Amino acid sequence: MNEFYGYTGKILTVNLTAGYCVTENLPTELALDFLGGKGFGAKILYDRLKRGIDPLSPDNIMVFANAPLTGTLAPSSSRVVMSTKSPLTGLWLDSNCGGFFGPQLKQAGYDILIIEGRAQEPVYILIENDRVEIVPAADLWGKDTFETTEKLKEKHSSRFMTACIGPAGEKLAPIAGIISEYRAFGRGGGGAVMGSKNLKAIAVKGSRDIKLYDPDKFLKILNEAYDELRISPDTGGGRTKYGTNVILSFMNEAGVHPVRNFRNAVFEGIDRINEKELAEKYYVKNRACFSCPISCSKASRVKEGKYEGRFTEGPEYENTWAFGAQCGNSEMGAVIHAEYLCDKYGIDAISAGNITGFAMECFEKGLITETEIGFPLNFGDDEAMLKFLELIGQRQGIGNLFSSGVARAAREIGGDSGHFAMHVKGMELPAYDPRGAKGIGLAYATSDRGGCHLRAWPVAAEILSPGGDMDPLGTDKKPEYVKTEQDLFAVVDSSGLCLFAATGISLKYLVRLLEAATGIKDFGSMIRVMKIGERIYNQTRLFNVREGADRGLDTLPGRLLSEALPDGPARGHVVQLETMLNEYYDIRGWDQKGIPAADTIARLKLK
Amino acid sequence: MIKINSKDCTGCRICEIVCSMHHYRVVNSERARVRVTTNWPWEDEPVLCRQCRKPKCVESCPRGALAFANNHPVLDAEKCNSCQACVAACPFKAMFVDPENGMPIPCDTCDGKYMCSQWCPNKVIEVVGE
Numbered sequence: 070m071n072e073f074y075g076y077t078g079k080i081l082t083v084n085l086t087a088g089y090c091v092t093e094n095l096p097t098e099l100a101l102d103f104l105g106g107k108g109f110g111a112k113i114l115y116d117r118l119k120r121g122i123d124p125l126s127p128d129n130i131m132v133f134a135n136a137p138l139t140g141t142l143a144p145s146s147s148r149v150v151m152s153t154k155s156p157l158t159g160l161w162l163d164s165n166c167g168g169f170f171g172p173q174l175k176q177a178g179y180d181i182l183i184i185e186g187r188a189q190e191p192v193y194i195l196i197e198n199d200r201v202e203i204v205p206a207a208d209l210w211g212k213d214t215f216e217t218t219e220k221l222k223e224k225h226s227s228r229f230m231t232a233c234i235g236p237a238g239e240k241l242a243p244i245a246g247i248i249s250e251y252r253a254f255g256r257g258g259g260g261a262v263m264g265s266k267n268l269k270a271i272a273v274k275g276s277r278d279i280k281l282y283d284p285d286k287f288l289k290i291l292n293e294a295y296d297e298l299r300i301s302p303d304t305g306g307g308r309t310k311y312g313t314n315v316i317l318s319f320m321n322e323a324g325v326h327p328v329r330n331f332r333n334a335v336f337e338g339i340d341r342i343n344e345k346e347l348a349e350k351y352y353v354k355n356r357a358c359f360s361c362p363i364s365c366s367k368a369s370r371v372k373e374g375k376y377e378g379r380f381t382e383g384p385e386y387e388n389t390w391a392f393g394a395q396c397g398n399s400e401m402g403a404v405i406h407a408e409y410l411c412d413k414y415g416i417d418a419i420s421a422g423n424i425t426g427f428a429m430e431c432f433e434k435g436l437i438t439e440t441e442i443g444f445p446l447n448f449g450d451d452e453a454m455l456k457f458l459e460l461i462g463q464r465q466g467i468g469n470l471f472s473s474g475v476a477r478a479a480r481e482i483g484g485d486s487g488h489f490a491m492h493v494k495g496m497e498l499p500a501y502d503p504r505g506a507k508g509i510g511l512a513y514a515t516s517d518r519g520g521c522h523l524r525a526w527p528v529a530a531e532i533l534s535p536g537g538d539m540d541p542l543g544t545d546k547k548p549e550y551v552k553t554e555q556d557l558f559a560v561v562d563s564s565g566l567c568l569f570a571a572t573g574i575s576l577k578y579l580v581r582l583l584e585a586a587t588g589i590k591d592f593g594s595m596i597r598v599m600k601i602g603e604r605i606y607n608q609t610r611l612f613n614v615r616e617g618a619d620r621g622l623d624t625l626p627g628r629l630l631s632e633a634l635p636d637g638p639a640r641g642h643v644v645q646l647e648t649m650l651n652e653y654y655d656i657r658g659w660d661q662k663g664i665p666a667a668d669t670i671a672r673l674k675l676k
Numbered sequence: 677m678i679k680i681n682s683k684d685c686t687g688c689r690i691c692e693i694v695c696s697m698h699h700y701r702v703v704n705s706e707r708a709r710v711r712v713t714t715n716w717p718w719e720d721e722p723v724l725c726r727q728c729r730k731p732k733c734v735e736s737c738p739r740g741a742l743a744f745a746n747n748h749p750v751l752d753a754e755k756c757n758s759c760q761a762c763v764a765a766c767p768f769k770a771m772f773v774d775p776e777n778g779m780p781i782p783c784d785t786c787d788g789k790y791m792c793s794q795w796c797p798n799k800v801i802e803v804v805g806e
Contacts, residue, residue, distance in 0.1 A: 141703055142693045169689075176704060227713070228706075251716055276706035276775035284701045354718060355798075357688035362797035364686040368717035382717045 074282035075137035075586035076100055081179045081201065083194055085266055086127055086186030090201040095180050101589065102674065103608075104601050105136025107163045108563035109181055110152025111608040114161070120615050124156040124258070125241055125265035127187035133174065133232075133271075134181045137587050139565030140172035140279050140359070142291060144298055144574065146565050147171060147359035155257040156265075157243040157420075157474050158495040158519045161612045162257035166232070167358035167567055168250040170273065173230040177275025188267040193233075195225065196273040206269040210239060213413045214248040221272045233270035234260040235415025240464040241265055242472035244420040244497075248412055251382050252358070252366075255417040257496060257518055282588030290585055294578040295362065304363045304573035309355065312367045313386040314344035316533065321394075323532045323541065324637025325505040327498075328394045329448050330426040331491050331628055334502055334637030338399025342389060351401060356382060363569060369405050376402025381409040387522075390500035391422020396429060397448035407458055414462025420474060423497035425457055427475045427490060428467075436484045442467050488627040494519035494618070503629055505639035506531040508539070508547040511649045514623045515551065517609040523568065525554035544645055548653035556602035563605060604673040607657075607665050611675065620663040623650060678726055678793075679802040687712055687720035691792035691801060698791045699781075706775045709783040710792050710801075722801055724792065725749070725770045725783035733782070736765035742782070749782035756780070 072078075073095065080093045103112045110132045122128040132152045139146055149171025155162035174182060177196050184194075188203065191210040195202045209217050214235040221231050230250055238245035238260030245260030246253045254260075263269075281287050298304045307315040320326040321343075324334040336342070351371065357364035370380040384392070384404050392398060392407035411418040431437045432446040439445050443466060446453045460468025471478050475497055479490035491498045496519025503510030508527030516524040527550050531541035539546060561571040564579060571579055576595050584593030591597045613622075624630075625646055633641045654661055658669030670676075695708040705711070710724040725748060733749050734742045741755035742762055749762075749771075758778035763771045774781050786792075793801040 142690070142697060172705075176706070274706075276704065278700065278702035278704045278707075280702050284697065288697070354683070355686045356717060356720070357686035359688065360690055360693055361686075361688050362690065364688065364798070366686075380717065 073100070074280050074588050075583070076105070077175060077178050077180050077277070077279070079179050080181040080183065081196070082183040082185065083201065083203065084185045085188040085192065085203065085268060088203055101591065102601065103605060104560065104563040104592070104598075105139070105180070106134050106148065106150040106165065106563040106565060107152065107559060108601065108605045109134035110150055110163050111605050111612070113181075113183070114152050114154070115608055115612050118154060122154065124154040124159065124262060127266070129154050129262055129265070131184040131259070131262055131266075132181060135171050135175045135179070136563055136565035137583055137592070140175040141281065141565070141586060142288070142360055143566060143582050143586075144294065145358055145361035145363065145567035145570035147361060148562070148565050148567055149174060150562055151247065151254045151259050153259055153262045155518065156241070156261045157258040160494055160519065160616055160618060161609045162259065162518050163562065163609070164246070164254040164256050164259050165562055166247070166249050166252055166254040167361075168252040169230040169359050170232050170249040171565070172359045173273045173275055175275070175279055176277055177273050178277045182271075184266060184268065187265065191267050191269050193221070193270040193272060194268065196271070198275055198277060209269045211236065214415045215413055217270055218248070218250070221270060225272055226274070229272045229274045231270055231272045233415075234263045235413060235462075237414045237416045237462055237464065237472065238264040239269075242416060242461075242464055243474055243477070244417045244424070244472055245415055246417045248415050251412065253412065253417070256419065256521065257417070260415050281586045283585045287582065287585040290578060290581045294574040294582065297575065297578065298362060298570065298573045301573050304569060308363055308365045308569065311344040311348050312352070312365045314347055314384075314389055315386075317344045317386055317389060319532060320501065320528070323505055324634065324639045325502050325528065325532060325541075326390060326394055326500065327502040329397045330395065330430045330489060331498075331502055332430070332635075334505060334634050334639060336394040338393065338397070341399045342393040342401060342404065346401060347384075347389070351405065358567065361567070361570065363573070365569060371402040371405055374402055376400070376406055379406040379409065381405050381412070384408040385418075387500045388418040388422065391419055392425070392454065395422050395426040395500075396454050398451045398454055399449070400451040403451035403455055406455060410455065410458050410462055416462050416472070419499050420497040421458060421461055423491055424461065424471050424475055424478070425454055427478070428457060428471055430489055431482055431486055434484070436482050436486055437467065491626050491628065492520050493625060494622050496520040498626070501528055502634070502639070503625065503644045504634045504642045505637065506541045507544050507644055507649070508550060510625055510629065510644040510646055511547055511551045511653060512555075514625055514646055514650065515555070515653060517606065517613060524558055525551045527551060527554065542639060542642060544649050548649050548656055552653060552656045555606050556599055559605040560598055560602035563601070600673070604675060607669065607673050607675055610659070610665055611670075614664055620650070620661070623663055677803070677805045678724065679804045680722060681800050681802060682719070682721040684798045685712070685720040685722060685800045686798060687714050688797065690795050690797060691722050691724075694791045694795040698786055707781065709772060709781055711772060722792070723768060723770050724801070726768050732765040732767060733762035733771050733780070736761045742780070746785075747788070748785050750784075751780055751782055753779060
């Protein structure tokens with residue numbers, strides 16, 4: 070291709086071991102076959118990493134990849150995807166972030182930033198167009214993410230956008246995230262990979278033009294797509310008013326909002342922990358990522374009581390659950406402060422809350438003691454929850470073990486703790502109990518990065534579509550749904566848009582925007598773009614298979630498979646995973662061990 | 677006249693993007709005539725030309741390169757030597773420069789169309805009294 074549109078056409082590689090930077094052209098085939106974002110990460114990691122490398126060694130690489138729509142006027146075109154080998158799961162990881170970092174990286178001229186090796190001393194990377202510097206960061210090391218962000222902006226101007234780690238990443242906690250402009254590449258331990266490279270932060274600012282193939286057509290399609298967002302009861306109403314918590318009451322009523330480490334499905338604190346309570350008493354202001362008209366983010370402040378003055382940007386639905394129902398806590402002030410602490414120390418809030426609930430159950434069962442923890446850790450004790458979170462964030466005392474995730478902690482603690490360690494492939498589960506919505510069980514089990522709700526989200530059809538034909542408690546149609554949505558979400562995560570905006574405008578508009586932005590005809594076809602999504606999902610599967618993953622790892626915690634829910638609408642239910650899994654593999658063109666078949670690999674042009 | 681309802685600003689920067697799209701048909705927030713400032717998490721605010729009746733930017737220019745016409749400052753690029761006295765003089769800190777040549781890029785109201793105002797999803801930038 071002579072000239073790229075939608076893409077900058079450049080890859081920047083920074084090698085921290087040797088201290089050099091190099092810029093290369095974006096291969097045309099990479100764009101055509103893998104679209105961008107997650108797709109770029111999938112191909113590059115598969116080609117570059119050798120089987121079995123230690124995720125925290127200099128052999129691991131980090132790929133920050135933009136996509137054709139990142140940094141444009143398309144709704145919520147804020148997304149940049151970080152791919153690496155996860156220290157939490159030892160498998161594939163992609164984690165994407167909104168905010169402003171991706172668009173600035175693109176404006177600086179780069180589709181992809183690859184980080185290799187390990188610096189001898191703490192450093193940060195400063196990027197301003199052609200100027201790329203590796204700068205000593207001794208004065209930033211040890212600082213939390215808020216201080217780090219502030220210092221970098223003071224030094225280089227507030228127009229620089231940053232991504233940094235806090236103490237948890239420096240101390241290589243496998244649940245450490247990367248915090249970028251108060252948002253996060255949260256899941257899977259990207260913060261620890263950065264810490265292992267002695268890389269405290271990246272600061273970027275650019276002043277180059279982002280060019281589109283047909284700007285007039287792009288604007289015309291955009292006007293239509295914007296109307297879709299405005300009339301949607303979700304993106305044009307509930308999500309703006311309540312943020313991501315918009316679904317909380319629905320999930321609770323459906324018996325899908327897990328309580329006390331997935332032991333129950335009826336939360337006695339729901340009157341105090343719900344979206345209406347948040348909107349009325351805590352939300353102060355709407356905030357938005359780059360180019361987003363939805364503004365699902367909220368600045369919240371506690372106005373009275375023992376947490377008066379505490380604040381955060383959030384809390385998000387998953388975190389309201391993680392530090393609410395999951396810990397049996399009904400003190401909203403503590404939920405808000407917990408999310409603040411996760412951002413401050415740079416840890417993944419979903420994992421941190423899941424882990425805290427797990428530790429509370431371990432304490433209740435006598436598997437860990439007050440002496441080991443330093444204080445009693447009972448379900449529902451908001452102060453103990455926050456103290457425990459401090460230990461995790463700083464990797465102090467017993468927090469050191471628990472910041473490694475529930476899978477490792479369970480191996481250490483023993484007893485029957487493995488049965489209620491709520492993870493898949495080592496990644497802690499988020500805020501949906503699959504015994505009340507079976508599809509999400511299959512989605513968790515087959516997610517390429519482990520226990521995650523963002524690879525497919527069948528609860529939309531199972532719970533949130535009244536009059537729909539998907540019985541939440543049945544298994545019919547679930548494998549087809551999960552497979553298709555995994556491919557679709559792989560497309561979205563490779564397009565530059567956020568999932569909320571992309572599903573709000575639908576694939577129909579997404580492909581038209583991709584074509585107008587890039588001038589690439591294939592991107593205008595829903596069928597061809599979905600094939601790219603399928604290719605990406607198989608590429609990440611091949612990465613995991615190379616690391617030894619197969620059907621054995623596509624499973625759920627014992628509690629979900631054998632312990633019937635004691636209450637709520639799904640009382641008496643477990644997840645019938647194996648039936649769904651057999652059918653899912655068939656639809657995918659994988660054998661019954663979960664390995665992509667040769668003809669599937671050939672059909673998708675994968676090697 | 678422009679009225680800014682900054683309490684409703686979410687910091688999305690759609691105004692910056694639209695401004696550069698309208699003027700150059702590309703996205704480049706560093707070439708926009710409007711910039712969002714953020715004081716996390718409580719304050720976001722678009723900064724843009726307020727069309728002063730006695731414009732300090734025009735007064736401050738030592739070479740007479742800036743005039744005020746059609747309700748906005750107008751630059752005569754031939755006379756400008758990128759000294760940026762106008763940038764320092766603007767009481768709203770709303771005069772920005774082109775990153776390529778350091779010359780001011782005064783807001784031209786998009787010929788009265790105010791694209792930033794049209795696209796702002798939260799009605800933060802309001803055109804009043806025209």
